[in-house]
Amino acid sequence: MSFLEDITPVLAQRFGVENLTAQDRARHGYDLRLALDQERLTELVGLLKEAGCYLEYITAVDQGQVLELLYFFGRYDQPPFRLQVKVAMPKGVAVPSLAGIIRAADWQEREVFDMFGQRFAGHPDLRRILLSEDADFHPLLKDFKPGPEHGGEVVNLERK
Amino acid sequence: MVNHSLLRPELRPPVQMALLDDILGIVRANSLWPMTFGIACCSIEMMAAGASRFDLDRFGAGVFRPSPRQSDVMIVAGTISKKMAPTVLTLYEQMPAPKWVIAMGNCAISGGPFVYDKQYAIVNGTDVILPVDVYVPGCPPRPEALIQGFLELQDKLTKGGKTNFIRHFKRWPRKEQP
Numbered sequence: 001m002s003f004l005e006d007i008t009p010v011l012a013q014r015f016g017v018e019n020l021t022a023q024d025r026a027r028h029g030y031d032l033r034l035a036l037d038q039e040r041l042t043e044l045v046g047l048l049k050e051a052g053c054y055l056e057y058i059t060a061v062d063q064g065q066v067l068e069l070l071y072f073f074g075r076y077d078q079p080p081f082r083l084q085v086k087v088a089m090p091k092g093v094a095v096p097s098l099a100g101i102i103r104a105a106d107w108q109e110r111e112v113f114d115m116f117g118q119r120f121a122g123h124p125d126l127r128r129i130l131l132s133e134d135a136d137f138h139p140l141l142k143d144f145k146p147g148p149e150h151g152g153e154v155v156n157l158e159r160k
Numbered sequence: 161m162v163n164h165s166l167l168r169p170e171l172r173p174p175v176q177m178a179l180l181d182d183i184l185g186i187v188r189a190n191s192l193w194p195m196t197f198g199i200a201c202c203s204i205e206m207m208a209a210g211a212s213r214f215d216l217d218r219f220g221a222g223v224f225r226p227s228p229r230q231s232d233v234m235i236v237a238g239t240i241s242k243k244m245a246p247t248v249l250t251l252y253e254q255m256p257a258p259k260w261v262i263a264m265g266n267c268a269i270s271g272g273p274f275v276y277d278k279q280y281a282i283v284n285g286t287d288v289i290l291p292v293d294v295y296v297p298g299c300p301p302r303p304e305a306l307i308q309g310f311l312e313l314q315d316k317l318t319k320g321g322k323t324n325f326i327r328h329f330k331r332w333p334r335k336e337q338p
Contacts, residue, residue, distance in 0.1 A: 131281065132242045139280065151242065152278030 003077045004031050007051060014047070015040065023084075030072065030082040038087050038095045041071075045101050048073050048083070055098070056082070058108040060116045062142045067091050067118060071098075097123040115140040182323060188232070188258065189317035190220040190326045192310065195231035197251065200238025202265035202300040209303035216303075219327070221310045228254040233313070235306070236290070239267035239274060240283040252290055260293045261286065262309050265300050272299065 011034060012020050021033040036044060045055075056072040071085040087095060097120035098105035109120045110129040117138035120126060128135060137150045146152045198206055209216045216222040225231040228251050240248055252261070263286040266272035271284035286292050293316060296309040315321035 130241075130243060135280075137280070146278040146280055148278065150278075150280045152280040153284055155275055155277055155284065157275070157277070 002079055003051075003075055003081045004079075007081075007083075008032065010047070011044075015044065025082070030084045032082075033084045033086065035086050035088070038069075038089050038093070041085075041087060041098070042096050042101065044085065045071075045098055049101060051075070053081075053083070055102045055104050055108070058105065058112055060112050060118060060140075062116065062140065063088070064142070065090055067116060069095060069112070069118065091117075092119075094119040094121040096121050099123055114138070117141065182319070185317045185319065186324055186326065189314035189324055191223075192219075192221040192233050192260075192313065193223045193225050193231045194221060194233040194235050194262075195228055195251070195255070196224040196226050197228075197234065198237045199240060199244060199248075200265075200267065202237035202268070205300045205303055206235055206237045206264065206306060209306045214303040214307060216307060216310065219307065219310055219314065228252075229256060231255055232258070233260050233262060233310075234290075235262045235264050236268040236286045236292075237264045237300075239272065240286060240289070241281055242283055243281075245283050245289055248286075249289055260313055261290050262294045262296060262306075262313065263287070263292045264296045264306060264309070265298060267299075269295050269297060 008020070008022075011032070015034060015036060019035045021035075023030055023033055025031050034044070053073040053075045056074045058072075059070050061068040061070065066088050067090075069087040069089075071087070073083045073085065075081040089095070095118065097109055099109060099120075100122060106124065107129060109123055110126060112118050113120065113123075113126055114128050114130050115138060127133070131139070135151070137144060139146070148154060198204075208214060210222050210224055221233070228234075232255070234252055234255060236248065252259070263269050267274065267282075268286045271282050274282040275284055283289060294309045294313045296305050298305050301309075311321075311327075314324060314327065318324040321327070
């Protein structure tokens with residue numbers, strides 16, 4: 001019996017069957033997708049950590065008014081298991097930080113903050129990680145326009 | 161009192177006179193110590209240049225020092241992001257003078273493939289923040305190209321390379337063996 005068959009009823013019972021979608025791993029790269037409220041994120045991660053899962057990465061998608069945070073959890077298992085957790089909320093709402101539970105989430109959340117401006121409540125050290133400390137923009141947001149006011153140099157690359 | 165050695169050539173002492181600066185140039189050119197410092201993928205080629213197949217040590221430049229306090233040459237081998245630029249500048253300032261900079265690869269020369277209009281993350285070339293002596297083009301340059309960059313730097317220090325007798329050591333005449 002695989003871990004996927006073990007964990008699916010547990011997640012369905014605690015977080016709702018309607019939020020859980022089975023996915024074709026060969027096509028999407030993960031087995032399960034779980035849509036989640038941000039208040040229940042800590043609860044889910046505690047459960048997954050006890051089940052032996054690890055955090056693969058955190059990323060985000062800018063959907064206009066809504067920012068989708070995508071957490072990927074994996075497990076060293078045969079067959080391998082991967083879960084996508086999608087947390088969608090309006091921009092500007094802080095999400096509970098996972099850095100207290102999983103140390104690897106520290107830098108991942110800093111990167112999401114750097115690129116999307118998403119705040120994480122309870123993060124120990126929420127600073128810029130890839131861009132310089134004095135940057136005042138979040139370049140992966142859809143309404144970001146690069147320009148000289150963001151330190152971008154105007155270069156003319158057309159061959160004369 | 162007449163100095164006879166100046167009048168009679170056979171009495172001249174076997175000593176050549178030169179400016180101290182020229183001698184120091186030859187000495188410095190043949191013991192360029194680079195800093196162990198690579199930012200991106202060009203540093204892989206830099207490591208290959210230092211390893212046994214290409215053997216940068218033939219030209220006295222293979223002693224990669226792990227501290228900027230002990231090194232003469234900074235090889236900027238890779239992309240300088242704006243986050244990294246203050247660190248690179250600090251390393252350069254920590255090196256004791258005289259010091260030289262080799263910009264290795266297109267990223268270090270001009271920003272390379274990362275340059276586009278109004279980009280915000282990459283410094284457009286090393287010479288924006290540091291004085292550069294030798295540019296080695298390539299993406300990445302071959303180890304031979306880096307070695308040639310070092311030879312160019314040696315030529316710069318010895319003002320053309322003809323006075324650099326250590327490099328032309330083989331051309332010294334040898335006595336015929338009986």
